[in-house]
Amino acid sequence: MITTSNDNFSSNERIILSFSNTCQSRGLEPNVIKITATSEGLDLAEERDGFDAKISELLKQHDRVGIFCINDNLAAFLYQEALMLGYKVPEQIAIVGFDGSAKSKELGITTIRQDIDTICNVCCSNLLAMIHKSKIYDASQTIPVSLIKCKTT
Numbered sequence: 001m002i003t004t005s006n007d008n009f010s011s012n013e014r015i016i017l018s019f020s021n022t023c024q025s026r027g028l029e030p031n032v033i034k035i036t037a038t039s040e041g042l043d044l045a046e047e048r049d050g051f052d053a054k055i056s057e058l059l060k061q062h063d064r065v066g067i068f069c070i071n072d073n074l075a076a077f078l079y080q081e082a083l084m085l086g087y088k089v090p091e092q093i094a095i096v097g098f099d100g101s102a103k104s105k106e107l108g109i110t111t112i113r114q115d116i117d118t119i120c121n122v123c124c125s126n127l128l129a130m131i132h133k134s135k136i137y138d139a140s141q142t143i144p145v146s147l148i149k150c151k152t153t
Contacts, residue, residue, distance in 0.1 A: 002033045002078065003070040012070060015098075019068065031058075051078065052085050055093065065093050066153075072097035072104040072111055079109055079152055095152040108151040118143050 001019050003012050016032055023030035033054055058065045069075035075097030079089060087093050097104050100113025122141055129135060 001030065001068045001070070002035065002074060004035055004074060015070060048081065051081055055082070055085075055087065059092060064091070066096070067093060068096045068098070070098060072099040072101040072109065075109050075111065075152075076103045076107055079107060090151070090153050100146070100148060104148070104150070110150045110153040111148050113146045113148050115143055115145070 001016065003016060020030040020032065035050070055065060067075075067078060069078060075095050079095050082089050082093050082095070089095060095109060097109050097111040100111050103109075104111040122143065
């Protein structure tokens, strides 16, 4: 997993914990790489050398590397960077983003899409229930996500 540095407006730490727990439950060793950019400023050009070095090291240990990015912006950067550095995507490096953004669709990046309409509907319904002091429908509702498979996996 590649993630940006944690900041005040981010849920990175919860996502990292969930990612790590999922890897471990499947007998895999999680590898979380934090880069210095934040979600507010994704000027990642300074990350180039470090990215190349980390990917080269992983490819010495494995025939193929899978990278889960904390968001689609980071996945887009890494996808373009991987191609520029001469890596074969998805043959050597598989990249998955998170958000289901227009950028992932435009570039053909595999992504995890959240159902934003349902999330907003549940949030608004619960907020209105709280305002009217009525029972909250389901305070811990699980809303499924979708894997949108494209050319990076």
